[in-house]
Amino acid sequence: MSDNILEMRSITKTFPGVKALDDVNLSVQRGEIHAICGENGAGKSTLMKVLSGVYPHGTYQGEIHFDGKLGEFGSINDSEARGIVIIHQELALIPYLSVAENIFLGNEQKTRGLIDWDKTNAEAAKLLARVGLSENPTTPVNQLGVGKQQLIEIAKALSKRVKILILDEPTAALNDSDSAHLLDLLRHLRGQGITCIMISHKLNEITDIADSTTIIRDGKTIETLKVGPEFTQDRIIRGMVGRDLENRYPEHVSSVGEEIFAIEDWTVHHPTQHDRVIVDNASLHVNKGEIVGIAGLMGAGRTELAMSVFGRSYGSKISGTVRMHGKPVNLKTVSDAIDVGIAYVSEDRKRYGLNLIQDIKTNTTAAGLSKISRGGWVNSNEELKVAEEYRTSLRTKTPNVHALVGKLSGGNQQKVVLAKWMFTDPELLILDEPTRGIDVGAKYEIYTIINKLADQGKAVLVISSELPELLGICDRIYTLSAGTITGCVPKEHATQESLMELMTKEKERV
Template identity: 55%
Template sequence: MAEDFILEMKGITKEFPGVRALDNVDFKVRRGEIHCLVGENGSGKSTLMKILSGFYPHGEYEGTIIFDGQERHFRNIHDSENAGIVTIFQELALIPELTVYENIFLGHEIKKGRFIDWNETIAKSKEILHTLRPDLDPSRKVKDLGVGLQQIVEVAKALSKNVKLLILDEPTSALNEDDSENLLRIIKELKKRGITSILISHKLKEVIEVADTITVLRDGKMVARLEDRSQFTESNIVRYMVGREIEDIYPKRKKRKFGEKIFEVRNWKAYDPRLNRYIVKEANFYVRKGEIVGIAGLMGAGRTELALSLFGNPLGYIVEGEIYFNGELVKFKSPSEAIKSGFAYLSEDRKALGLILNFDVKTNITLAGLKQLKNGLFVNENEEIVVAERFKESLRIKTPTVEQKVMNLSGGNQQKVAVAKWLFVKPKLLILDEPTRGIDVGAKYEIYTLMNRLVEEEGMSIIMISSELPEILGMSDRIYVMAGGRIVGELNREEATQERIMHMAVDY
C-alpha cells in the first residue's frame, strides 16, 4: 500500500544573489505526523518553508510542490492558507492592542452581511481555545499576555483557518521551560486530531521528544531523513547538521585564577513608572576580571531589566544604588557613556535592538565604534571594510560580502555580526543577554568558544543571561539566580545543578 504523504516537495532549488540557498531538495511529510526540520543557521530550513507558504511565489524557485494530492502554484501566503497550510513564525504576528478573539479571526472575520458578527467571533474563539487553554479569556488584550499565551493565540489563529498542515518556526525559542512543555503538549494533541505539523527547532531535546520523522538540511541540501527512533540521538543529529562530531557542546575551560573585581553593584533598585512597581530590588553582585558570571531565572525574574538599568538605563527607569567599575564609583546617564567606559550590552532581541537589518554587515559591525574610523568629519571606508573583513574571518560569518544586508543572513550569522559590533569597541565588561537564542548547535559552539577566548586570552569579563540552564551550567564560573526582581542566590560552578537553580528561582 502506497504511503500517504500530505506534502511532497521535489527538486526545490532557490538562489539569491551570490548564494544558492536550496539545491535540488526533496522533502516529504506523511499525513498526521510531526515532522521536524533541523539544520544549522543558513542551511535552508526557513527558505524551504517560505517557498511552501507562498512567501516566495511560484516562479521564483525551481521544483514542484504537491500538497494534499494536487500540484500547487502558490502565488502568496493567502493561497497557501486557503489550501490549509498555516505558518507560525518565530516573530509572532499579533496586534498587541487588539483582543485575543480579534487576533484569532483577523483577516478572515466572521461576517453577518456587511458587518462582523462579534458574538459569533467570541463564541468560536472560546470553542477553539477550550481545546488549547480553557482558562484563556478571549476578551483579554494580547499585550497583557505572556509570550507562552501569545503562542497559544497563534495556534488558535491557525485552527480558525481549518489548518491541515501547521508549520512552526522556532516556536519555543522565547519560551520558558513550562511554556515550552505546554506548547509541545498542544502539538501532540493536534496530531491526535489529524493535523500534520512541521516543527523547525534548534532545541534537539524537543525534537527528539516529539518527532515522528526528522529531516536534516546542510548547506542547502537534504543530508538525512531519520525515521527510526534509534537514530534520534543528539550526537547523531548534530553529526548530520554540522558534518562533523561535536563531542562536547560546551568547550572545555582552563582552570585559572581570576583577577580583581572589575564590576560591583551595591543595593541596586530600578523602578518602572509605566508598570508602577520595582522591577529590580536590592541587587548586590560582582564580577572579576576574566570571569564568566551567569544570571539565571524564570521569565519575568528581572534579568534583562537589571542589565538595561545598569547599561545607561535606556528605558528611563528610576534607579538607586551604586555601580563600581574598575574600582571607581560611576553613574552612566546613557548607553553611550557606558560604552565609553568599556561596558557593552548585547541585546536579547538582535533584530529589533541589536542590528539595523536594512544596513550591510560592515556598517553594523562598525556602528558602535565609528569614531575609531574617522578622518576628520568622514569615515575611512577602506578601513571600515578592513575591520569588517577581519571580524568576518575571525568569527566565521557566512556572507558572500561584507556589503551584504544583514537581513539576508541566517539567525546565527546575524548574531555573530551583533557580537562583532561590540568586540570592535573592545569592552572590558560584556553583557550577553540570551546570546544563543534561535541559533543552531554549531553556531552555539562557536559563540561559546569565542566567549572562552575572550576571558582567557584577552582578559574580558562576561555577564551571561540565559534561560537555558544547561548553557548557564556549561559556561559560567559563578551563577546568580534572580526571582521577583531580586538576586536570591549565588552558586559556584562546582555546586550548581539545574535542581538547585530551579529551587532558588521558584522558592523566593
C-alpha cells in the same frame, strides 16, 4: 510508498550572492509531528517561507507536492486556502482587538455583508475549547500572557481548516509550564489528524514529541531521522554541526594578561514582563589581550546580556556586579559604559550601529566626538584625518570618507562600525555577530582586525551564532543556554559537538 502529505523536492532558493537553500528535500507523513533543526542561518525559515508562499512560486527551483497535488503558491493566501498555516516566532496578534476578532481577522464571519458578532464569538468559543482555553472571546488579547496568545494563534489556524500547522520556535518565548501545555496540545492535535512541522532549537522537546526530524545545514538537507534508538540529542547535534573546519581563520596566538572585565551574578529580567528572567546569574571575565567567545542559540540571551552590561540598554530589574580591572563600576547609562572603556558593536548595524543617511566621517566619530573637540566645538579637519586613518587602516572600500554609509556593502559598513568603536579607544570590545551578512573575504578581514585589537592589549568578547567562527578565533568560549552560562571551554578542548551540547543543555531545576 508511505502516505506523505507533503513532499518538497530539490528546493533551491538563491538571494543575490547567497544560496540560501541548495537542493533541499523534505517529506512529511500525514499526521506526524516533524521537527526541523539546524543552526541559526541554516535555512530553516527560508524553507518554511518557500512552503507557505512568502517566496512565491517561480522565485525558487524545485517542486512542492501537497496533499496529492502540485503546490504552486503565489502568496500566503494561496497556501492557507490549501490548509498550510504558519505561526511565526513573533506573534502576529493585534493587541487591542479581542480574542474573537483576532481569530477571524481577514476571515470575518458575515451575514449579508455585515459582521455577525454572535456567530463570531460563538465560533471563537468553540475553537478556544479545542485548544484548551476557557477565556471569554471578547477579552482583548493584550490582557493575556504570551503562552495563551500562542494558543490563540493555533486556534486561529484551526479556524482556517488547517492540514499542516507550521510552528517556528513555538516555545522560545514561553516558560516551562506554558511550553508543556503547548506540547500537550500538539500531541492532542496529532490525534485529530493534523500534521505539524516544528522548527525548534530545544532538542529535548524534539526528542520528546517529534516523530521524525529533518536536519538542515548550510542550506542543504543532511538527513531525516525517525523515532527509534538513533533518535537522540547527541545524534541530532552531530548532524547539525558535522562540517569541516576549513582554513578560513587567520593564525593568531594571544598573549593573555591580567583580568580587565568581569561580571558576577548578573541577572536581567525582560523589559516589560518583569517576572521573565532573560539572563540568570551569569558570571564571566575577559583578560587583557584575550579573545573570548559567547556561544548560544537564538533566544539564549547573548545580545541581552551584552546590552544590559552596556549602560543598561536592555532589560529591567538588573542585578549583579560589573568590574573593570577588579574594581566594581556602576554603569547606568551608555556614556558611563563608554567612559570606563567598554564598546558594544551591535549585531544589527543598520538599526543600532549606523546613521545610514550620514557619511562615513560623521559615523566614524559619532561615539567619540569629545576626542576631537574642545569646549563643545568639533574640529572638523581633525575629524576628517581620523576618518581617513581608519579608512586606510581597516581598508574600507570607498573612494573617500564623504560617501553615505547607506551605500556601502555590508562588510564595509561593518568596518565603519568597528572604526567608530575603535575610535573611542575602549579596553573591552563586545562584538555581537561581527560577521553577520558579510561575504567570506570580508569576514577574513574582520577576523584580522579582531586579532590586531587583541594584540594591542584590548579584551575582546565575541558573540556569534557560527560555532566554526568561535572555534577559529577565540581563546576561550562560554556557552549560554536559556540565560544561564552552562560552560566555559578553552579553545584546545572545544569541539562543535561539545559546545552544541552545552548550548542546548537545560539548566538543572532546583
